[in-house]
Amino acid sequence: MPLVAAVAASHAPNILLEPGSEWDEFMQLHYRMAPQASSSKPSLEAQKKLRADAEKAFAVLRSDLEAARPDVLIVVANDQFVNFFFNNIPTFFITLADEVKGQFTRHKFHYKNHKELGRAILKAGIEKGIDFSYGEYIELQHTQVVPLYFLLPEPKIPILPIYVNTWVDPVPTPRRCYQVGEVIREVADKQKERIAILATGGLSHFPGSPRIGEIDTQFDHKLLEIMREGKGRTLADYSLKELLQAGDSEFLNWMVVLGTVGDARAASTFYMPDHVATGWGFVSWKLQ
């Protein structure tokens, strides 16, 4: 079967935190690190609206995913010092575990991992000159489980976490990420199973940087427009500098998915800056 569906979604922790006390604690910590960001602090009403709007966006993505009846969901995300540290930072990493688990506040996650598909992508990559790292154990973190909470709350199908280094300098180029996506697409199209893919992260934000709190909404709107036009291929020509200046390093995860969808136009896009740190973005491509 060819690739049957592709979606992309932000993974900001506050998407899954409860408006009110949990958001307040999150923001209190955030503003201690970045006092300059506190001027735009969202009210409780604004927090509730953001959550409701994110749920509406996720409902569309989930509906598109479920309509495609996938047998497996590839999850392209970045680590943030949970599985990888400065003793070994992989640029691209494929999970070859039997199962994967993680926890986010009171929410627990446990999925089977599709290691056979992981191995097929690993081998195809090697043949085409992309030498992925791989390993047999990972712990899921917010970069995966925030979107999975809304998109795959029950572990009805296995997942396959693939990591892109977006968080430690130097990171790969947009073009290289796009090429990784093209390899995944080639493998997916040869499988008997129906394969879907999710990219997480972004859009504009500056995690762990003195610029935290800034959101380049103009750049994000441009990215979304390009995806609606089906011109994701042109984003491979962007320089790293352009992406990083706009706080879109995690868009590198999305670049992998753009490599899998090729010239398909995004069917639905949603965007809401959270007025704390992140431009929340959500996109779905219908591939059938």
Add this chain to the structure above:
Amino acid sequence: MSSYHLNRFLFDLKMNESVFKEAMADLKGAVNRYDLTPEEREALLAGDPRKLRPLGAHGMLALYLMRLNPEFRTNVYWSQK
């Protein structure tokens, strides 16, 4: 990387519960187990994560020094990774 051990301590505060507990009970003792410069040690004991970045700490890791701050000890942020 000269700041490797500084980042290692912060990573362990996040991921290694026994290092976190030890640091809560005796920060100086916990810090002394790491191969740190006097400047790095002093910055950690001062408890201000913003002093760590100029020394080479990654911003995502520097944040975890706040786990030791009584005002933030039960913050919901630590219940996710």
